[in-house]
Amino acid sequence: METLKTEPKNKFQFNRRAFLKMLAASTAGAALGETFLALRGDPALAAAPAQHQWAMVFDLRKCEGCVTRDTPPQCIEGCNAEHFVPEGQEWIRVFHMEAAGGHNYFLPRPCMQCENAPCVNVCPVGATFTNNEGVVLVNHDKCIGCRMCMAACPYGARSFNWEEPENPPGAIFARYSPEYPVPHRRGTVEKCMLCAHRTQDGKLPACADACPMFAIYLGDFKQDIATNGKQVVQLSRFLAENSAFRLKEDLGTRPRVWYIPGHGQEYGHDIGVNKQPQPARSWQQQGATLDNPHGSK
Secondary structure (H helix, E strand, O other): OOOOOOOOOOOOOOOHHHHHHHHHHOOOOOOOOHHHHHHHOOHHHHHOOOOOOEEEEEEOOOOOOOOOOOOOOHHHHHHHHHHOOOOOOOOOEEEEEEOOOOOEEEEEEOOOOOOOOHHHHHOOOOOEEEOOOOOEEEOOOOOOOOOHHHHHOOOOOOEEOOOOOOOOOOHHHOOOEOOEOOOOOOOOEEOOOOOHHHHOOOOOOHHHHHOOOOOEEEEEOOOOEEEOOOOEEEHHHHHHHOOOEOOOHHHOOOOOEEEEOOOOHHHOOOOOOOOOOOOOOOHHHHOOOOOOOOOOO
16 A cells, blocks of 8 residues: 555546536446446446446545544544434444554545445345445335344444434434435444435535545446546546555455545645544534534534
8 A cells, every 4th residue: 555656637527517417417328438347347337227337436645534634534424414324323434544564544434335245145135235326225114123234244334223313303204215214213224325315416425525635536437437526537547547446355245435545645644643533523413404414514
């Protein structure tokens, strides 16, 4: 992780508004470039009957755990507020890591949205499933709380509601869906669902939207593009030219979350400073409501 390549100049730029509009309106006929198909090794994706095939990219050159800003990780707080994440859970976590050379860096970890998802494979009732856009979801109407999916997940990305979770006022009237699992309920498993309710509307996931360093990219395999809300890049080139990697690739889970090596150097993080990220605030502490999920900052 110590050897970094220079970020390539963006040869695929157009404005963010055009990108998000295209994501919301693009059709299933969009094709992948030959370079990306070779990189993915999965040409079947091109024939998938869906408008998008989602991915995420975390640029660790930009991620510094929000320690240089002296705030809790904003990606976590954005997720907590958007989804009213139950107390004691974090659907995206930011780990303080030590590289082989001894320096420090930060590693955000959401659900990996695996193509060969162990959680999907072991669920005895089909409550965990993958939709046609490649997002792993949980149907809480089917979940029986056996927690086999939690045992199978090699990334520790799932949590269980042992008690009745607190929901915001009015949540009982919310229209539940696996894409936006509110209200939360006891005896079920929960996790990041790549903000499927937001991507359906052409919006970035809450974590990416909240990141002040623009370190989180939403990518689309079909369009071969990705954006962090500030720039648009060609996804295949961005991954290939920056030595992107995935966690625990040897397990054959084929995660759809990629990382570009770095240690927050683009925002002044000193690799010799051993500073842990601050604890993130819950949605209650942020004052999030159904009418204002982002709460008060």
